[in-house]
Amino acid sequence: MKKGSPGFPFFLRKAFIPQFRLETQGNLLFRTSSHILSLAAISSTKLTIMHAAITAVAGYLPEDKLTNADLETMVDTNDEWIRSRTGIEERRILKDPNLATSDMGAEAVKELLKKRGIEAAEIDLIIVATVTADMHFPATANLIADKVGAVNSWGYDLSAACSGFIFALTTGAQFVETGRYKKVIVVGADKMSAIVDYTDRTTCILFGDGAGAVLLEPSETHGVIDHKLHVDGKGAQMLRQKAGGSLHPPTHATVDAKDHVIYQDGQPVFKAAVKGMADVSYEIMQRNNLASEDVAWLVPHQANLRIIDATQRRMGLPPEKVTINIQKYGNTTAATIPLCIRDWESKFKKGDNIILAAFGGGFTWGAVYLTWAYDTPNAD
Numbered sequence: 001m002k003k004g005s006p007g008f009p010f011f012l013r014k015a016f017i018p019q020f021r022l023e024t025q026g027n028l029l030f031r032t033s034s035h036i037l038s039l040a041a042i043s044s045t046k047l048t049i050m051h052a053a054i055t056a057v058a059g060y061l062p063e064d065k066l067t068n069a070d071l072e073t074m075v076d077t078n079d080e081w082i083r084s085r086t087g088i089e090e091r092r093i094l095k096d097p098n099l100a101t102s103d104m105g106a107e108a109v110k111e112l113l114k115k116r117g118i119e120a121a122e123i124d125l126i127i128v129a130t131v132t133a134d135m136h137f138p139a140t141a142n143l144i145a146d147k148v149g150a151v152n153s154w155g156y157d158l159s160a161a162c163s164g165f166i167f168a169l170t171t172g173a174q175f176v177e178t179g180r181y182k183k184v185i186v187v188g189a190d191k192m193s194a195i196v197d198y199t200d201r202t203t204c205i206l207f208g209d210g211a212g213a214v215l216l217e218p219s220e221t222h223g224v225i226d227h228k229l230h231v232d233g234k235g236a237q238m239l240r241q242k243a244g245g246s247l248h249p250p251t252h253a254t255v256d257a258k259d260h261v262i263y264q265d266g267q268p269v270f271k272a273a274v275k276g277m278a279d280v281s282y283e284i285m286q287r288n289n290l291a292s293e294d295v296a297w298l299v300p301h302q303a304n305l306r307i308i309d310a311t312q313r314r315m316g317l318p319p320e321k322v323t324i325n326i327q328k329y330g331n332t333t334a335a336t337i338p339l340c341i342r343d344w345e346s347k348f349k350k351g352d353n354i355i356l357a358a359f360g361g362g363f364t365w366g367a368v369y370l371t372w373a374y375d376t377p378n379a380d
């Protein structure tokens with residue numbers, strides 16, 4: 001009798017599915033590695049949940065700053081309007097025209113390897129979340145792997161705009177949870193200055209350049225616990241880069257029409273972001289039975305302070321549990337969350353319940369629940 005045939009006993013069929021999961025009423029009780037299980041193995045083996053834990057974090061920010069005062073000389077805006085409407089005071093800009101997203105990502109990865117004390121050759125996989133790839137192909141992940149000397153790694157890019165990092169983190173975690181890989185690097189990096197129109201005051205005030213990276217390794221006790229991710233392609237009407245892809249390849253006309261820069265209809269995006277990020281953060285708390293006091297930190301995407309405030313209020317969290325660096329870097333798209341994790345690393349304690357939440361272009365949104373895996377030596 002064949003394994004998948006209808007006559008084959010149900011429990012054995014289920015047991016032969018790679019990544020066997022036992023669920024009750026939607027709650028995951030355990031998940032094995034991709035090894036084939038037999039019924040005997042189930043009864044005689046102690047099954048442990050393998051999590052993908054963040055074991056190191058690093059980031060890179062270009063030195064050049066673009067302040068609100070600088071923007072006042074470029075477009076019809078003012079510092080007070082930008083601060084009160086967005087919370088942003090300055091952003092970093094990668095000015096050297098010979099440097100791109102992969103250069104920032106590579107710097108973040110090099111710092112990550114140094115912090116963790118491992119060699120680039122030990123990396124199994126690099127996933128890069130970005131909407132500003134150096135070029136359509138090869139992937140930015142290829143370029144970063146080459147720049148850091150990750151000779152045994154493969155990799156790919158993932159496009160989910162401002163939710164890119166949590167989408168990539170969730171994806172990378174699967175490879176660790178199955179037991180397939182021991183060291184996965186997730187990078188969030190964007191050179192937004194490459195696609196910002198610095199004559200459009202409604203968008204140029206928002207974005208900055210930067211990169212962040214985390215290392216995922218197996219842990220029996222801590223790591224990514226749950227995720228809730230969404231896409232809605234109707235959002236493309238309100239936030240997108242109109243040209244440069246296969247729909248509207250670059251032409252003189254697309255360049256003249258400024259169709260290669262960010263197009264955003266701010267108000268509906270703002271409303272969708274407030275609802276999307278707040279709802280999903282609340283939902284992930286509820287389905288993991290987390291009360292407000294159980295959550296140690298909210299690490300939100302940094303698009304607008306008012307969106308972050310709405311999310312924090314919906315979760316019932318006090319402001320001191322929310323990581324905010326938007327005033328220094330603006331919206332660095334896929335890099336905001338890893339840069340926040342980097343900036344708050346020394347405050348996170350082993351076992352802390354942390355919610356990452358994001359909303360992004362096109363639309364994408366979601367939340368990840370993880371437990372923090374380490375105490376930082378010599379932290380305050």
Ligand SMILES: CC(C)(COP(=O)(O)OP(=O)(O)OC[C@H]1O[C@@H](n2cnc3c(N)ncnc32)[C@H](O)[C@@H]1OP(=O)(O)O)[C@@H](O)C(=O)NCCC(=O)NCCS
Binds near residue numbers: 361
């Ligand atoms: C872009 C954003 C900051 C604009 O804030 P807002 O409160 O919605 O402002 P509005 O678009 O309603 O504009 C209000 C007024 O300010 C003006 N304005 C817009 N940008 C301005 C600027 N930089 N400086 C001064 N005035 C500005 C508008 O022209 C408008 O003037 P009007 O009333 O005379 O027409 C806000 O909509 C936003 O954050 N949107 C979502 C951003 C986001 O999350 N993006 C992607 C997800 S990652």
